[in-house]
Amino acid sequence: MLDLFSGEAPWQEPLAEGAVIIRRRAFDQGEALLDEIARVAQINPFAHRITPGGYRMSVAMTNCGDVGWSSDIRGYQYSEKDSHSHQPWPAMPGLFRQLAQEAAAEAGFPGFNPDACLINRYAPEAKLTLHQDKDERDLQQPIVSVSLGLPAVFQFGGFERGDSTQKVLLEHGDVVVWGGPSRLRYHGILPLKAGVHPLAGAFRYNLTFRRAF
Template sequence: MDLFTKLRPEKQSIREGVTLLTSFADTDILLAEIPVLLGASPLRRMLTPGGRQMQVAMSNCGPLGWVSEPTGYRYTAYDPLSGNPWPDIPLSFRTLAREAAEQAGFSGFEPDACLINEYTPGIRLSPHIDQDEADRNWPIVSVSIGIPAVFQLYGLTRGGRAENIPLYDGDVIVFGGPARLIYHGVKKVERARDARIGEKRINLTFRRAH
């Protein structure tokens, strides 16, 4: 796997509006920030509006955080578990998101929300679209940390065959423009181990919510 990851192109255009930046993120720097963020707003498995518990454990940092409530999905300035504001997005996170977006052709991206998602072996993320943001002219920037996963790209409508994109530690995928509202998900995560965080994959998803 190490040889394979070293041989991959640094930048790949997957389709119009979707760019993969391989080994773009220094994940040691990111991991140093995460314990403080999760100490302020711990991971939790939210309930969908239909009452089902999500598989992926998550939290947020930034001026806004994405939450699920009985009335639906929305962004809020306060962590519903504590009533406190979400922790600030660290400078290293902001810099990474801005530089990744610029590499993909989206200059000027400044996220106001960062979702922190934790996957363990056996967890998957069903196909969905990110549509709770007020301004969809800005892209989604997604960063992989830890064990590998397979990102699944579909089209602008639900269903069909997925395009499978293996993601490894440090990979960043950016999608926006004509691909901003594509359906996407994560295939069931296979068992593996990262020397720093064990059998986990952490995903940072940067968005411009408002």
């Protein structure tokens, strides 16, 4: 049972060289982070993007920051405007940026300044297949990923899609940071199990911070 009032301190759980889970790092900020997600989604609603192969993604997404990541039949790309609405992405909330910078520094990547935050919303059975984050120009910059809401099983693999993977449960408030020698490892999320979270309801939300340019 999730204890909304637990004062348990965050701790680090290594995944690989350059990759770590900071357990419960964002737990105490969870409600404020979800409020900011709702504000971003009022400006740029969640949508199911289409992959270059023509498939509808099971995960709904929006973005905030100087640039946003999206997918359509033309491919994967970062842009200053949403290709659907042709409007600029909402500004990145200060709370988001501070969390990403502090978590990156705690994981050994000081000086991280994200310009993009991809926000994914998972409903039951939604998943993210194994993939690499490689559309960014500077692959020396880490990825910071924040889990909110329902728990999910995170897959963290090697440098080829067929490599074996670690499977770890990510819960509300957990933050994963990977970079350096682990920057291009494959990763994904197994289909989300149904449930109800006291703050996020029937969903899992994920904030993925990147330095795209």
